[in-house]
Amino acid sequence: MPKHPGPRDERGVLAARILSAARDEFAEHGWAGTAIRAVARSAEVDPALIYHYFGSKEGLLDAATTPPQKWLDSVTQTWATPKAELGERLIRNVLEIWADEDVGSVLRAVVLTAAHETTTRDKLRLIVERGLIGESTLGDDEDERLRRSGLISSQLIGFALLRYVWKIEPIASMSDDEVVAALGPNLQRYVDGDIAPN
């Protein structure tokens, strides 16, 4: 158990171990219920190392719930898909993202921590608004763009919760192809279908 910061090349490994433990603790016990000491014990590091790396409990929470750059890159790439294929592409992106342990663990922690921690709820709102809604180029004007993106988010987030966080069957064990066939056309309607009242 290291009692002080390791050499430079150890830092990445230790930081990742701390963040992984922090995600579990925050998701399970919330902001108020999580102690740096408990995170340190679970990560098998000295509490001082957590302060050294992340400055404070606030800094630790922030780092633990910030999605990796590769998630943002994959979202950007998804939104560059031709509009006619976007419905299918959006759900395939969700399947790929959550299958990637680095990204899936952060998204899971954000959703669970958001339930009882205001800062994280704001971050979740930002992830949805910037990450999902912000990148989109849907609709004829800003209002329609935000509405279509919000509807897409509502379906993707509900699906991710049932499949990955709450693990409700049979959603949790549908094959990727079954998921794409089921959700793709519904997402496509939010992309370019008629969604306004008559």
Next chain:
Amino acid sequence: MPKHPGPRDERGVLAARILSAARDEFAEHGWAGTAIRAVARSAEVDPALIYHYFGSKEGLLDAATTPPQKWLDSVTQTWATPKAELGERLIRNVLEIWADEDVGSVLRAVVLTAAHETTTRDKLRLIVERGLIGESTLGDDEDERLRRSGLISSQLIGFALLRYVWKIEPIASMSDDEVVAALGPNLQRYVDGDIAPN
């Protein structure tokens, strides 16, 4: 501030006040972080009254996260709607349910508490499986019925989270008619559309 159980006709009023306070506390602080004393203070009753009414902290959580009978009745009624109108009826039911403070406050508490409390997560799973999925008469066999109902749940839960719990715009302020026009046809496809891979 009553120091002991009131007469029989006061019980409903006091119990409702205690449950309302408990929902806020559990949702905010989680199971471990919630003290009966804090609930009593917020409800302006003596802690002994809470034990008298609900037996234990477990009993209090159970009562605070059990949806009222009128919710179950409304779900039963919804599923009795002719299949061709079910998509629209399902989303109208969600709009009505959440507008009813008695029901909306319980559903909100269940979703938020479920994030960090295993018992409540099981209850949420039950609400989805029995309340939403269990009542349904969709599809040709049990497997298809569960799949279609699960897809419907994924859309309705994601929508309710964005609109009522996280209050993400513009979903939070769309009119009821806009919501029905946007979500109804998508839900209808999950009810009786083609959702299988080619």
